[in-house]
Amino acid sequence: MKHPPPPRLLPMLGLLLAGFAHADSPDRPTGGSIAYVLTNMSWAMQSTPGAAECPKGLNEGTREQFKQLFPDNGTKRSFESTQLRREIDGFHPTIAAEPFVYREGEGPVAPGLDLDGIAGPEDFRSPDGHGGIDNQMHRVLGCTANYRGPDGPIRFFEDEMVLRENYNRVVVQLGGVDSLKDDDAVEVRIFRGRDKVLVDAGGLKAVPGGTQRVDLRRGANYIREMHGRISGGVLRTEPVDLLYPWDVFYFPSDQYMYKARLELTLAPTAATGLIGGYVDIETWYLHMIRNWSTHYQSYGNSSAPSIYKAMRRLADAEPDSQTGRNRAISGALATVFTQVNIIEPDPAEYAEALTRRRIAAPYRGMPAERDPAEEQFELPASTPAVAAANGGSR
């Protein structure tokens, strides 16, 4: 039995029927609709060339941690007590203390959004001077080479896959737009497209004017609808819980952000800016541990178990009803969208897809959790890292 369309669907159906036509002026899209396809995405953090935000230096990764735990001193060790155990620490992370220093990204500057309207002691100031920026993800990842800009290895590949892989085809469509400069009420729809992005002759740069079909076959879960307003050429939306695809190297994977909102500077050919919200930690970590094996973590000195502990330690939202511990952490995605024309679906098919939409619950981690006591390590007393660990930053 089909469910009746939700009330908010009606204006969206109108948007669908309106279609997109070429703009009759740069600020006023014809038909009141314009769409953009996501072509670049990475975690927003401060990454200055001199790493001023990392006064204690950059983090060491899993390869270095392994050497600290198991120095090459002629001791014969078992596979299970070393390599397999460290893999277990990655796949069954805990909040147990570890004998490594974790270097957090520090302030006072970090990009992001003010998610709670409060200027708290943990908040940053944005590069353009706004206060109250909530971006604990900057603390988690800001001093880990894999994620730092402009070309940390994981940052680079995750960004590249946004353009390359159809699974990741996120589209933002605006409806009811009177002006790309100022409009106090626009309808915003996020969905997954089905098609490759139009690129230039070099193949690496998206260009406007391409087309996208709406993925109603298997993309219903990604459809979100929200209100927004445009002021001074910047779109700001109301918050929604957002499920979004982020496949890396063809291993399908999703992420989940609570109270996500868009802040995009609009132009006829592109939209750039941030998607900010509270990142579901277990979902984020599942994406990371599935897509980035220990080998890839070693490319840019990241350590999955250490990142998990930092995320849990710095989490600032969505407290668990049982434990009271926060399950989400503030963060933002730096994004570039490129204008695209939408091949509108049949309204009835769109409405039917919404009846199949499942607002996916975030991943909750391995149901049978590991006892943190199983993850206790002691570094050999002779290892210099012991002293560093004892004087760790947190």
Add this chain to the structure above:
Amino acid sequence: MRALRRLVLVAIAGAALAQGSVGLAAERTEAWIPEPMPPGFRVEPSPMDGPVFANAAGRTLYRWPFRVMRNGVTGDARGESACTGVKYTESAGLMSPYPGGLVLPELDTRPACTDVWPPELAPAGAEPIGNWSVITRKDGRQQWAYDGAALYTSVLDRRPGDVLGGDKPEQGFDSPAVREPIAPEPDLPPGFMVNTTLRGRILLTERGFTVYTSDADRRGRSRCIGACAQEWQPLAAPASGRARGDWHIVDRTDGERQWVFRGRPLYRHLADTHVRSLEGTDVPGWNAVYVREVPQPREFTVQQTPAGVVLADAQGKTIYTYTCGDDAPDQLGCDHPSQTQAYRMGLCGGGSAERCLKNFPYVLAAGSSRSGGPLWSVVSIDPRSGHFAGPDAPGVLRVWAFRDRPVYTFAGDPGPGDTNAESLGEFQSERTGYKAFWLHTDVARVEF
């Protein structure tokens, strides 16, 4: 010679399929091009990998391809065998970033390479024939080789046509150096090829695009003309093309000659975005062509996911296979219940069998289910050890197994269509880990 290359139909192996255990229609056959073989050697039909070469006892023959790993190389160089009676005790460090020299798990029961991959020895006086040659092992014994690759059988295979030791779906860059069954060339018209998938042997164009048929076509005639043919390109037969076996040619109304397979005209879906894409099957009435299809247990279901279609249990939960190869120089498997379970227990339960059972429960077989041919079977497992057990052993579980290896669901999947454990494991599960049982995926690399 012409007669020698004629179409050869493969007999259906294991014709009797157990009640209530298989779902699809009768298995079809697959043709191959005959070639000279050593005395007694033969070709056996395998259920997923197509026709394979077998020795006189019907045991499938495998090779161990030479392979560049992250750190170093392994496998057999041409004309040599690196699979010996040496029982390795330490890891080789072939996979980044860990060092070698770590003492391997369960050494007391760890076999040598030749214990699990017996060399296919050649008798005294054996003569090379065709692609087959004889090489000399380091211990002086003679071993058959095919195209220069030393040949072995697998101790896991029990019946003719079994390919339980290794299979042919494409391996990822970071997979173990696995053994592969050797096979004769498929007998296909020029312009086509066949590939192994979890759903069966799929027919592709020579460039790798999926071949389709339409339900609207009748009696070998195409009804796809005009706009339809703009979207679904009829696969044209050359002037030299001739009908034989399952293959025929039909004259289209536009004057083109179109290939027909088993009575169905063939097409390519021009909107498929990449090679081996199955996007065309999302269009009602259009089907990919399987030369031979793998039957699935009737009690299973099929579920849609954001990335494609998966096989699922009766409750709709995605089914996962587990694959594993160790990091010793001989790259032995660790995903079969007769092999060490240390790696799997580490991944699924952090070393705890109890947590493994909660996180990745076995797919239990219904009371009436029995083995369903050589690919899907019901096996008895001791859940504490993960090894095979007698059917009446205390606490034993009757579980579904694919290729003799148990399959699992993931407790972290809330419901149908979730695939949270897809590629969960070392090197995106290429080395050791879980893979969703994809029947159809939109993502290029997952299925193959």
